Amino acid sequence: MRGEIKGLNEECGVFGVWGHVDASHITYYGLHSLQHRGQEGAGIVVSDREKLKIHKGMGLVNDVFDEDRLDRLTGTGSIGHVRYTTAGDSDFVNCQPLLFNSQTTSLSLAHNGNIVNASALKHQLEHQGSIFQTTSDTEVIAHLIKRSGYPNLQDSIKNALTMIKGAYALAILVEDALIVAQDPNGLRPLSIGKIGDAYVVSSETCAFDIVGAEFVRDVQPGELITINDEGMHIDRFAYSTQPTICSMEYVYFSRPDSDMGGVNIHMARKNLGRQLALEAPVEADVVTGVPDSSISAAIGYAEASNIPYELGLIKNRYVGRTFIQPSQALREQGVKMKLSAVRGVVEGKRVVMIDDSIVRGTTARRIVKLLKEAGALEVHVRISSPPIINPCYYGIDTSTTGELIASKKTTEEIREEMGADSLSYLSVDGLKEGIGRSKEMTNCGQCLACFTGEYPTDIFPEADHPYDKVLGGK
Known part of the structure; x- marks a missing residue:
C-alpha cells in the first residue's frame, strides 16, 4: 500500500531491451522493479530478428512468468509492461504489450499514459474501416501508425503521434529495432540506460539498478528514438514542447530509489x-x-x-x-x-x-x-x-x-x-x-492540474471536436 492514494491508480510501467542475448530475462527483472506501477497484468514480447513472440497474462509478474516461459522467449530485443487499468477494461485482451501482425512485418506496443482524444480517433478509424480487438486506447496508436501510409516506419510513427493528445511514454518493438517516444509535455517518465553494448529503457531508473544498467539519459518530450544494431538514433516528432512531468510521480507513484x-x-x-x-x-x-x-x-x-x-x-x-x-x-x-x-x-x-x-x-x-x-x-x-x-x-x-x-x-x-x-x-x-525540479533543470516544470485545474494540453471534450474533423474526414 502506498498511502491514501489508493484512490489514485497509476496506469503502468514500461521496460525494454535491445542487443542482449538474455533480453527476456532482463525484461522480467526490470518489470519486477516496476511492479508498483501496475499489478493487474504483465507481458513480454521478444524479437529474434525474424519474428515477434509474446507471453502475457493477468496478475503479478511472478504469476505470469516462470523460467520455462522465459526460456521460450528467445531473442535479443524485447519490451515488457505491467498494467493498471485506466483506459479499457481489466481483462486479458487489454494486457500489454499489444502485438499486431501483417503480411510484411509485426509491431508491438507498450504504453504508459492515457490518450485523451482516443475515443474520437477510434470513432473515425472505425468509420474508415478499422476493427478494434481491445478497449485499450493503446490500440488506437497502432491503427494510426498502420494507416499513416509512409514507407518508413519512423515517419509513420511520427505522423501518428501528431494526431494523439495526452500522456504517453511509448515503447515499440519491431523485428529489427526498439523505438521509444515521449509526449510533447513529458508527462510520464522514460529513461535509457546501457548494459555493456546493450540498451535498456524503463519507466523508472530504479530498474537499471536491478538489471545492472548504467543510466544514459532521459527521453525528452517530443523525441522519437530508434535503437537498433547501429546504435541509438535521436529524432523528433514535436518541436513545440512544454516539459511538465506529472507532479504525482514525485509525490507518490515512483519508487524512492528512482x-x-x-x-x-x-x-x-x-x-x-x-x-x-x-x-x-x-x-x-x-x-x-x-x-x-x-x-x-x-x-x-x-x-x-x-x-x-x-x-x-x-x-x-x-x-x-x-x-x-x-x-x-x-x-x-x-x-x-x-x-x-x-x-x-x-x-x-x-x-x-x-x-x-x-x-x-x-x-x-x-x-x-x-x-x-x-x-x-x-x-x-x-x-x-x-x-x-x-x-x-x-x-x-x-x-x-x-x-x-x-x-x-x-x-x-x-x-x-x-x-x-x-x-x-x-x-x-x-x-x-x-x-525543486525547476532548479535542477531549466525550462522544466511539473503538471499541477489535479491541484490547480490548469492542464498542459487540451482535454479534447468530444462535443467540441467532431469526429469527422479528427482525421481530416468529411
Missing part, C-alpha cells in the same frame, strides 16, 4: 515533508508515515520539526496492494488487512500522521481510527501534497470531481469526517519548492 528529471524521489519527498513542517507545524510527541510512499516525507517533517520519527504504522507485506482493488469495498477491506498501529509507539502520544494525499478520504479515516484505537491521544494529519480537486486525464484513474473529497468539502469538513484533531495540506508553492 531519479527523475535530475531529482532523486526520496530526497524530493523528504523536502516535501520539510516544507510541510514549515507550513503546518503542530505540537506533538511523535511523527509517523503511512507506508510506503509517505515514509520519506514523514522523515523530512520529523527532521524539520525536531519531533521524533517512529514506525507508528506497520504494513503487512504479504497482502496485495489496496490501491489496485477494483471496488471501494475491496479497498476498505484491504486497508484493514494491511495496516496495523504500533500501540507501544502511539499509546498516550500526540501523533502527527503524514500521508501523501487524500483522494476519497475513506482510507485516511480508517488509519486515524486505527491510531486512536491503539491509544493515540491526538492524531494530526499532514498531507505532503495540495488538495486534489480536479480530475486527471493523463493516466490517473480519477475521471470526475465527484470522486474527489476535496472538490466538494472544505478542509475542516474533511478533518471532521476523518476524526482527526487537525488537518493541513502542503501548498502548491510548497510542492514546487519541495520538488
Whole structure:
C-alpha cells in the first residue's frame, strides 16, 4: 500500500531491451522493479530478428512468468509492461504489450499514459474501416501508425503521434529495432540506460539498478528514438514542447530509489515533508508515515520539526496492494488487512500522521481510527501534497470531481469526517519548492492540474471536436 492514494491508480510501467542475448530475462527483472506501477497484468514480447513472440497474462509478474516461459522467449530485443487499468477494461485482451501482425512485418506496443482524444480517433478509424480487438486506447496508436501510409516506419510513427493528445511514454518493438517516444509535455517518465553494448529503457531508473544498467539519459518530450544494431538514433516528432512531468510521480507513484528529471524521489519527498513542517507545524510527541510512499516525507517533517520519527504504522507485506482493488469495498477491506498501529509507539502520544494525499478520504479515516484505537491521544494529519480537486486525464484513474473529497468539502469538513484533531495540506508553492525540479533543470516544470485545474494540453471534450474533423474526414 502506498498511502491514501489508493484512490489514485497509476496506469503502468514500461521496460525494454535491445542487443542482449538474455533480453527476456532482463525484461522480467526490470518489470519486477516496476511492479508498483501496475499489478493487474504483465507481458513480454521478444524479437529474434525474424519474428515477434509474446507471453502475457493477468496478475503479478511472478504469476505470469516462470523460467520455462522465459526460456521460450528467445531473442535479443524485447519490451515488457505491467498494467493498471485506466483506459479499457481489466481483462486479458487489454494486457500489454499489444502485438499486431501483417503480411510484411509485426509491431508491438507498450504504453504508459492515457490518450485523451482516443475515443474520437477510434470513432473515425472505425468509420474508415478499422476493427478494434481491445478497449485499450493503446490500440488506437497502432491503427494510426498502420494507416499513416509512409514507407518508413519512423515517419509513420511520427505522423501518428501528431494526431494523439495526452500522456504517453511509448515503447515499440519491431523485428529489427526498439523505438521509444515521449509526449510533447513529458508527462510520464522514460529513461535509457546501457548494459555493456546493450540498451535498456524503463519507466523508472530504479530498474537499471536491478538489471545492472548504467543510466544514459532521459527521453525528452517530443523525441522519437530508434535503437537498433547501429546504435541509438535521436529524432523528433514535436518541436513545440512544454516539459511538465506529472507532479504525482514525485509525490507518490515512483519508487524512492528512482531519479527523475535530475531529482532523486526520496530526497524530493523528504523536502516535501520539510516544507510541510514549515507550513503546518503542530505540537506533538511523535511523527509517523503511512507506508510506503509517505515514509520519506514523514522523515523530512520529523527532521524539520525536531519531533521524533517512529514506525507508528506497520504494513503487512504479504497482502496485495489496496490501491489496485477494483471496488471501494475491496479497498476498505484491504486497508484493514494491511495496516496495523504500533500501540507501544502511539499509546498516550500526540501523533502527527503524514500521508501523501487524500483522494476519497475513506482510507485516511480508517488509519486515524486505527491510531486512536491503539491509544493515540491526538492524531494530526499532514498531507505532503495540495488538495486534489480536479480530475486527471493523463493516466490517473480519477475521471470526475465527484470522486474527489476535496472538490466538494472544505478542509475542516474533511478533518471532521476523518476524526482527526487537525488537518493541513502542503501548498502548491510548497510542492514546487519541495520538488525543486525547476532548479535542477531549466525550462522544466511539473503538471499541477489535479491541484490547480490548469492542464498542459487540451482535454479534447468530444462535443467540441467532431469526429469527422479528427482525421481530416468529411
